[in-house]
Amino acid sequence: MAFLDIHAIQAVPPANMNRDESGSPKTAVYGGTRRLRVSSQAWKRAARKALEADSASIAPSERTKRLPEQIAASLADRAPDLADKASEVAQAAVSDVFKVKTKSKKEKESGKERLTTEYLLFLGHDQRNRLIDALVKNEASLAEAVNSPKDSAKKLAAALKELRLRDTVATAHPPAVALFGRMVATDPTLNVDAATQVAHALSTHRVDSEFDYYTAVDDVDNEADETGAGMIGTVEFNAATMYRYATVDLRSLVENLGGDIDTAADVAVAFVRAFLLSMPTGKRNTFANNTRPDFSLVALREDQPVSLAAAFERPVSSDDGYLGKSVKRLVTHQREQDTCYGTEPLLNRAVYPAWVAETVEEGEGLELPSSTPLDTVLTETRKKVRAVIGGDDA
Incomplete structure (x- = not known):
């Protein structure tokens, strides 16, 4: 020890x-x-x-819910045959590795698609990149599966299973994951016990909290309508x-x-x-x-x-x-x-x-x-x- x-x-x-x-x-x-x-x-x-x-x-490492979105962006850029189905492949790949649910939602203002997981996932940039590289390397077989006119979801799941993508995140942990650990609720076999x-x-010693009473002055000269501060508030501190x-x-x-x-x-x-x-x-x-x-x-x-x-x-x-x-x-x-x-x-x-x-x-x-x-x-x-x-x- x-x-x-x-x-x-x-x-x-x-x-x-x-x-x-x-x-x-x-x-x-x-x-x-x-x-x-x-x-x-x-x-x-x-x-x-x-x-x-x-x-x-x-x-470097990252803790995020947006792993599917990151993977989809890379696939759209690096795998032309998967570009139209990048979101679908990315979500299926993350589900295959972590057994986690994913969801897709479009932002009202920008119309941009947001792909997220149900909880935060913690992995290294190298681990994420190895996962993406494996998908890009097998672009042809994945494209054939996801574009199949019948049972495409099942065929994509089968194709992903053959790639053994889980191995890309189960080893070669970055220092932060090695130090602080990782919990994957949906697949405990991917857990890493924290070394720290x-x-x-x-x-x-004993402490007592105090309050900072602050005011903010409106810089625009409007004395006729505003005789005091433009805003007041308090912040607690010790x-x-x-x-x-x-x-x-x-x-x-x-x-x-x-x-x-x-x-x-x-x-x-x-x-x-x-x-x-x-x-x-x-x-x-x-x-x-x-x-x-x-x-x-x-x-x-x-x-x-x-x-x-x-x-x-x-x-x-x-x-x-x-x-x-x-x-x-x-x-x-x-x-x-x-x-x-x-x-x-x-x-x-x-x-x-x-x-x-x-x-x-x-x-x-x-x-x-x-x-x-x-x-x-x-x-x-x-x-x-x-x-x-x-x-x-x-």
Whole structure:
């Protein structure tokens, strides 16, 4: 077993980056106290988009209902014999692979046909392209089936079945699918168990929501008719110092990537960077809450993944900032946990600016891990991860 744990303490100014159904910032009660919460789904999407945007070596993926529409567009462009029946072939192909229902609907204004599936499908661009290539390669046989004057639907289904299109999406998963997994409700055999677990981010202290009462002024001079604001409204927000945590099951990652150890090591460290530096985009234009973690800790473990959230089960209290006290709690909790259970990370590296250390009230026996630049931490982590999952000298 091998697990890569990622911990972060991050101060976030006024923000509403993850809203509930009423538009309020999400919260949770932990340790009997109301905390700010950012859901794992919100941060996973932010990390996934950052992962694929920031690394040229990370193959892209897509979660969409519009796979049939994408396939139909490619067939219309690349397979002349299927152009008139591209929508029909595309829908049948997606149904053949995923056992999912598809539907066709024309937009009233543009008249454009929209082809969608009943739920979102998650696959890599390469997987989608291999599926399309297989259809184009067999253009003649598919055209004969779909244009048959009798039982064309049955003949098309039979022709598609012979192509074994399912194999194009059942293997060679992109990094995002390998990390975050995939669920196909209509065909569980296409499911991919996620190699990564991401916790809901929680504030280390109690939070109270506030409201921003705003007005908008009409720029057109119309004082005779409008003596006040052109619009008024409120936006709910809060601010907090948060604990964030994620872990990567490295053995599962290797398995999901077809046994490619080097790629798994690359993907693991790329995810560390993406997770630490990403931010959900809710109300970003309103609050510009673009912070980075103030303290990051990367730990490679062979025993089990270990969240340090319990360090904050008793909420941090302070009248001069939460950051230093939160960092102190985190470091102390990790060391006491490992002492108690007789464990020790194979690698334990921290990233933080010097001023953070100055905010930590160092008590008896407390010494912060030395700070190392993120790029250096990632290089060291990649080397150690490769050694451990490769069975080398760890």
